[in-house]
Amino acid sequence: MNSTIPLFAKPSLAKVSVARGRIEIRSFTRSREAMLFTLLFPVILLLLFGTIFGNEEIQGVKYAQVLAAGILASAVASASFLSMAISIAVERDEGALKRLAITPMPRAAFFLGKILMVAFTSIVGIILTLTVAVLLFGVSLPSSPGRWLTFLWVTVLGITACTLGGVAFSSLIGNARQAGPMANLPFVVLNFASGIYISFWDLPKGMQILGSLFPLKWMAQGYRSVFLPDTFVSQELANSWEHGRTALVLCAWCIIGGVLCVRTFRWLPREK
């Protein structure tokens, strides 16, 4: 045996992942663009639409309540899909991913670090949205544990699906300067097509079909089942909260997103 090779002690995955998560969160919270566009933007839209249409009523429920449920879905998708798509596209283009790939960092630690960042920013996004919704628009929080359980699984599945989708989407973005606009374009379109600002049941049929293909519509519907009274279910197109179908679509997107990630993820920037 070759005695010059030292015994290799593998750095622990947990330790490296926590270090990655810490530096990701620091970098995110110190970036004004990231804070503004991925965390504050949904809340700003809640304030705008809530102020303009907040007092209109749908089936005895204030529009602000319906809007808040939708904005919550949008905030979660923003903290996961948008922040992943943008940050990874920028890091790939700047060569930061290459810099990491040539170190012995366990590759899983990079993704676990990103997951820690998404978990952190999603929680901040949820707290921000709910605080504004409760304090300014009188939205009431659910009291039954069953509803909080729904809240939990919709959030976890939604974040997972959107995070994987964001990582996959980053491969379509050619350079750092395009990252923000390119990721925001489908995001804004889907916000409208998923009935976030304008109620889903009022949308044209084609838009409804488009929205139904992606996770955001189902996340918003899931949150409506958490924050709106049971009688409101009659507004839904299927006359049901469709929890089973919601779980199915979100799980399907986790699988599709996961496969796309594995097939498209690149550590090296595009050749110039």
Place this chain on the structure above:
Amino acid sequence: MEIATDVVVEAQGLTKQYKTSKGRQSQNKTVVDQLSLTVRRGEVLSLLGPNGAGKTTTVEMLAGFRQPDSGTINVLGGNPWKADVAWRSRIGIVSQQTPSSDEVTVEEVLKCQRTYFPQSRAVDEVLELVGLSEQRHQRVPKLSGGQARRLDVGCGIIGRPELLFLDEPTTGFDPEARRQFWDLIRLLAAEGTTILLTTHYLDEAEALADRVAVIIAGKVRALGTPAELRNASGSEATVRWGLGAEANEQQTSEPSSLLRDLLSRFDGEIPNLSISRPSLEDAYLTLVEANAS
């Protein structure tokens, strides 16, 4: 395959082509062409060559993030393209790159970087070595070009690599920072680190390298110690004397006898006398010109 333990890098017949597209036609451009290279344990080998000569591509193939089209590579006893985490922890890489735009501090970057390696240096030690102690709390996007480059070097050496790849590491350094960097390389070399240094600064290669490989158009055109390369371009010295219309210049392999002759011809001072040997720069430029035609 058994390789001698004092050989750290062994590359044979490396070839790499890139596709270049001109309108609708795509052509293949050969960037590295049948290149062979050996680096011995503990030496500082400098890859010297003009821009576009294939230096960076060569380093990228040796470091395992570009796959050669053909040829064999053995680095630290393994194939870099199929390298595992254990292999990666034995090398350090400072590649040419755009500085990160992440709003994190110098210290935070190094603290994170050191968790990747099994036997890393302390953050304070690295800050001291690369001369960034005063900038430890500064955000990376606020660093000057040279400071950002020193942070790259810090990230490259924090894992105590056996083999260090440095791709044009002193780009953007002021003269003082370059001297400090040279001291650092000498220190690392004295610790036994094998260093592959890519540069287009001749003085850098001359100051640091045990051996220099001149790469032109994807091939090694000359290989040897700086002194050997100088002598290869001709051992004749150039003797110059006289002013204005009286100026003389003579190439000679025996400058001492020419000097004795001059001393007897001139009464007192010989005006404007100089004797120069070919520098590495002369040798290098001769090689580049010879291969340009």
